[in-house]
Amino acid sequence: MGWTLLILLVVLTVVHGNPTVTVRSGSGPTVGFNRHPNSVPLGEDTQTTTEEESEVVEEVMMTGVLNPSHYPARRAATVVQHYLNTRYGSPYRWLFLSTVNSGSAEDVADKGRKYQLELTMQETISNVSGQCSAELLFPGGEGQNAPQVQVSCEGLCQSNTTAQEEAFYQQHRASNNLASGSNIPDGYGHMEPSMKPFWQLGGVASSFIMLRESNESTLYNMAQVANFTQLETEKDQLRFNYHVLLHEMISQEIIHWKLLVTWSPEQGVQVLQTELQPKCHHCEAPPSTTN
Numbered sequence: 001m002g003w004t005l006l007i008l009l010v011v012l013t014v015v016h017g018n019p020t021v022t023v024r025s026g027s028g029p030t031v032g033f034n035r036h037p038n039s040v041p042l043g044e045d046t047q048t049t050t051e052e053e054s055e056v057v058e059e060v061m062m063t064g065v066l067n068p069s070h071y072p073a074r075r076a077a078t079v080v081q082h083y084l085n086t087r088y089g090s091p092y093r094w095l096f097l098s099t100v101n102s103g104s105a106e107d108v109a110d111k112g113r114k115y116q117l118e119l120t121m122q123e124t125i126s127n128v129s130g131q132c133s134a135e136l137l138f139p140g141g142e143g144q145n146a147p148q149v150q151v152s153c154e155g156l157c158q159s160n161t162t163a164q165e166e167a168f169y170q171q172h173r174a175s176n177n178l179a180s181g182s183n184i185p186d187g188y189g190h191m192e193p194s195m196k197p198f199w200q201l202g203g204v205a206s207s208f209i210m211l212r213e214s215n216e217s218t219l220y221n222m223a224q225v226a227n228f229t230q231l232e233t234e235k236d237q238l239r240f241n242y243h244v245l246l247h248e249m250i251s252q253e254i255i256h257w258k259l260l261v262t263w264s265p266e267q268g269v270q271v272l273q274t275e276l277q278p279k280c281h282h283c284e285a286p287p288s289t290t291n
Helices: 002-014 073-087 162-173 193-213
Strands: 039-041 058-059 094-109 112-123 130-139 148-154 178-184 218-235 237-248 255-263 268-276
Touching: 073 094, 073 112, 073 130, 073 148, 073 193, 073 218, 094 130, 094 218, 162 237, 178 193, 193 218, 193 237, 193 255, 218 255
Parallel strands: none
Antiparallel strands: 039 058, 094 112, 112 130, 130 148, 178 218, 218 237, 237 255, 255 268
């Protein structure tokens, strides 16, 4: 009887092999399908042995052709927007990014990462659009260095705002009542028409900060003019103290800056002083407003 049982067990082992049991946890990680448009999963044949290792790891493709609608291309394009505003902006000319038509990026040895972009930019007042070609370099290495921008545009900055600018300048250069305002736009996204040139001037001035502070991990936008106060005219320049709220859309931080701004039709916008304010952890971005 004992020999018969032993022979039966040997036969079963040969036929079926050593039995194994696989347990699949129902609470294991879920693979998401909303992948970064400029990313690819790492090796499909990679074997993992732990729950953390089984998660899909993605490597952001920051070189080569970029998806025009996603962050790497739009971050770089928004920096071009800030650069154009520092060159051409005024209380009646504020440029913004309309469309990224195409873009590519490449690493430049010992220099950083260079972007080539084809863009459509638009003026807020006239709604005039123009096509721009831009080259942008985010410097490599340690420290915060401003991006380097070269851009050429066709059909942009051709609207004639000279009469509006001159009237605004003359009105406020000799006025006995220095202008001031706060919460532009207000909590509902509204602003008085008389405040719009000051809002736009604050946006142009903010571009000086946003250009300087931008890198490949940021995406800045001005959220609100918390307040502004006109100062006495000096050397034919209108002078203002501005307190602006910048929205860093990647981290969702609201960042406060104080600026000393001057402007005249001849000299353009200049930012003479900047002061970063302490973080406001409970601050939220105000509702957006149409430009």
